[in-house]
Amino acid sequence: MPDDALAISHQDWTQRAEALALPTRHRIAGADADGSGGTFPVVSPRDGRTLALVADAGEKEVDLAVSAARRAFDTGPWPRLSPEDRGRVLLRIAALIEEHRSELALAITLENGKPITESYDIELRALAYTFRWYGQLADKLTDTAPHAEPGALALVTREPSGVVGAVVPWNFPLTLAAWKVAPALAVGCTVVLKPSELTPLSALLLGRLADEAGLPPGALNVVAGDGPTTGRALGSHPDVDVLAFTGSTAVGRRFLHYAADSNLKRVWLELGGKSPNIILPDAPDLATASATAAWGIFFNQGEMCTAPSRLLVHESVAEEVTAAVVERAGTLRVGDPLDPATEMGALAGAARADSVQEHVRRGTESGARLRAGGMRREVLPGGSYFAPTVFDQVTPDMPLAREEIFGPVLSVLAFGSLDEAVALANDTEYGLAAGLWTSDLSTAHTVARRLRAGSVWVNCYERGDMAVPFGGYKQSGNGRDKSVHAVEKYTELKTTWIQL
Numbered sequence: 001m002p003d004d005a006l007a008i009s010h011q012d013w014t015q016r017a018e019a020l021a022l023p024t025r026h027r028i029a030g031a032d033a034d035g036s037g038g039t040f041p042v043v044s045p046r047d048g049r050t051l052a053l054v055a056d057a058g059e060k061e062v063d064l065a066v067s068a069a070r071r072a073f074d075t076g077p078w079p080r081l082s083p084e085d086r087g088r089v090l091l092r093i094a095a096l097i098e099e100h101r102s103e104l105a106l107a108i109t110l111e112n113g114k115p116i117t118e119s120y121d122i123e124l125r126a127l128a129y130t131f132r133w134y135g136q137l138a139d140k141l142t143d144t145a146p147h148a149e150p151g152a153l154a155l156v157t158r159e160p161s162g163v164v165g166a167v168v169p170w171n172f173p174l175t176l177a178a179w180k181v182a183p184a185l186a187v188g189c190t191v192v193l194k195p196s197e198l199t200p201l202s203a204l205l206l207g208r209l210a211d212e213a214g215l216p217p218g219a220l221n222v223v224a225g226d227g228p229t230t231g232r233a234l235g236s237h238p239d240v241d242v243l244a245f246t247g248s249t250a251v252g253r254r255f256l257h258y259a260a261d262s263n264l265k266r267v268w269l270e271l272g273g274k275s276p277n278i279i280l281p282d283a284p285d286l287a288t289a290s291a292t293a294a295w296g297i298f299f300n301q302g303e304m305c306t307a308p309s310r311l312l313v314h315e316s317v318a319e320e321v322t323a324a325v326v327e328r329a330g331t332l333r334v335g336d337p338l339d340p341a342t343e344m345g346a347l348a349g350a351a352r353a354d355s356v357q358e359h360v361r362r363g364t365e366s367g368a369r370l371r372a373g374g375m376r377r378e379v380l381p382g383g384s385y386f387a388p389t390v391f392d393q394v395t396p397d398m399p400l401a402r403e404e405i406f407g408p409v410l411s412v413l414a415f416g417s418l419d420e421a422v423a424l425a426n427d428t429e430y431g432l433a434a435g436l437w438t439s440d441l442s443t444a445h446t447v448a449r450r451l452r453a454g455s456v457w458v459n460c461y462e463r464g465d466m467a468v469p470f471g472g473y474k475q476s477g478n479g480r481d482k483s484v485h486a487v488e489k490y491t492e493l494k495t496t497w498i499q500l
């Protein structure tokens with residue numbers, strides 16, 4: 001299996017896509033299961049073709065999946081295995097992901113529209129790495145015995161929280177699922193995963209591979225369906241102990257209500273963003289800063305929670321930077337997602353493209369200046385393609401500066417002083433990420449501390465590593481995915497006192 005999607009030709013990817021067998025049934029208790037609520041179509045944004053009719057999980061299937069996870073947790077072997085043995089199963093899942101890399105990447109590209117290079121090279125690598133990382137972590141966690149009162153022994157242990165419901169979006173259908181599923185399984189929880197209704201196929205494939213790798217039945221269940229029915233049923237289920245969600249802030253809020261109205265399950269939220277990227281005139285290299293600003297907003301079609309969608313640039317270099325980004329927007333290759341030469345694929349569906357178009361219309365109406373793009377692109381008939389788009393002369397009150405667009409649309413705001421830049425950066429309900437470009441070490445540290453965001457990138461953007469936590473401040477969420485900190489979401493702290 002080549003390590004690089006470019007090693008396989010466009011024609012070959014297209015033939016593989018045509019031959020791909022796609023799953024249509026839920027995965028419950030280690031077996032395929034139908035839905036009682038009929039089926040729903042999964043449509044490819046690449047060309048509008050229906051890829052599959054997938055069983056639709058209603059309350060009944062969610063209840064079956066939660067019951068399977070409950071049994072697997074309460075009486076099954078998974079939480080009782082040694083951490084090393086649990087780790088071994090996660091390592092086998094990682095190995096099977098690598099073996100099936102091409103099918104999984106194709107499923108993502110067909111259902112989501114992202115270029116095959118992004119699914120095969122980036123998402124699949126991250127997916128296998130996530131399972132491997134937590135597989136290797138499983139037997140390295142330790143408990144503590146603090147120096148407490150003399151005459152007693154105090155033990156502080158972490159125990160698996162129980163049944164985890166994981167509800168995830170469509171922009172990185174498998175990576176974001178794995179950020180929840182892998183740490184939860186590593187500590188001995190059992191899981192019911194609900195992928196987005198736009199991208200259930202890759203998750204259903206993953207569910208099968210996990211069972212094949214030796215997970216006991218019910219340790220990981222996958223149910224497909226929409227948010228208001230399937231997602232709500234999982235969020236409201238009294239037997240779910242933890243609900244880990246990635247998605248929009250509006251829906252995250254709903255999960256807090258579901259928990260409040262049911263069993264007060266723990267709710268962990270990774271939500272939206274409107275991240276600022278501040279370029280100071282002393283940036284080490286303005287060309288690199290501009291190129292990274294363009295890459296950041298157009299990567300994954302702009303469908304990134306961390307997208308640096310507000311470019312805050314000092315007025316003395318604003319035109320130079322904007323012109324460079326506009327030039328890059330004009331040369332980016334928007335094309336067939338199955339062509340490994342494509343740099344930007346399709347948005348995740350016609351509704352997404354309509355939503356981005358509406359943001360552009362309102363942006364123009366608000367008085368911002370459209371410098372690039374702004375309209376749909378014809379690539380394949382029936383597809384949902386959108387041109388890389390840049391607005392400048394954006395002011396802080398405009399919707400372009402405030403609302404998450406979740407598409408390839410950059411808003412450029414100019415500032416005059418450092419304090420103004422920091423104030424602009426923090427002038428948002430979100431707090432997921434921020435970028436800063438400067439050559440001054442002191443400015444780098446002081447501004448990084450002043451930015452209210454979960455990740456701050458200095459002289460780079462979108463760097464990540466599984467060892468490093470990821471999550472948001474403010475209405476971008478709570479808790480952290482990735483790293484050893486993710487374990488905190490899926491464990492309860494227990495204190496045991498022993499009188500000596």
Ligand code: NAD
Nearest residue numbers: 168169170195196226227231232247248251270271272305
């Ligand atoms: P979304 O909130 O519409 O949907 C996310 C998931 O929630 C889907 O599985 C969906 O079916 C489900 N859902 C929708 N409505 C529901 C309801 N009423 N009850 C229960 N479940 C419901 O988000 P999306 O459009 O799939 O994804 C885009 C959003 O995700 C953006 O806001 C983006 O910033 C955010 N996101 C955040 C991160 C992060 O790590 N912070 C990562 C990726 C995406």
